Amino acid sequence: MIVDLALYLGGVLLVFGALFCLLAAVGVIRLPDLYTRMHAASKAGAVGGGLILLAVAVTCFDTGVFLRAIVGILFLLLTTPISAHLLARASYLTGYKPSESTHRDDLKTRLEQNRPA
């Protein structure tokens, strides 16, 4: 009974995880520039990967695998924002322009003020 329930729950989690990964990929294709794409890749990607790992944790029935999956989720949540942040910052500082639709840019004003005359 419990085993069946865990298997169904795991299946649902797996499907939703895959769905979010797909949405992340669609976002990376559809959104206009790197910064908006990072939104899709970091959020939907982390949630998708996390849900799939959670599915592994519920269906494995093994303490070792369970703990590893949970720790995997934690590390995923810790490292995804850092890579998104690094990519966005590096592209900004090397001069990659945000898309035309960006209607406000405080960072640009700051960089211009700091530029040596």
Add this chain to the structure above:
Amino acid sequence: MSSAFLTVVLAILWAGITNNFSGLNLLFGALIGGMAIVMLRYSIRQRGSLRKAAKVLALTALFFRELMASALRVAYVVLHPNLKAVVKPAIVAVPLTVKSDAEITLLANMITLTPGTLSIDVSKDRSVLYVHALSMEDDKALIADIANGFEARIKEVFN
């Protein structure tokens, strides 16, 4: 949390992850955990108590709720047939009131994983965080959201 207690927790976690509860492996886990604590002892000073644990839990709960909301929001934007109408990106300077490295790091990470925002840069004097918003309508609302949500909770946990 004393460092001795933390070492034991880390040793057990290590044994669980490697799926081997033998004495030697526990000892090895304690060794690695102890080394990590020695390296990190300046950033994890004594601040453990049950009340704090409740606040950490509240912050964690808030974080997971926001994370789900954020994934759904991105899903909505990505699937919207008229992408131009919903994507209004902006880079906004958000004034910071938290000061320590640990707090700023935590806040920046959490901002990245919450609805419509992505942290890009911190100013040199650590007073401003530059945040990229996926679709911003109102800059004041965005700044107030961050200040009253995560920033306030993070301050509670750290002070």
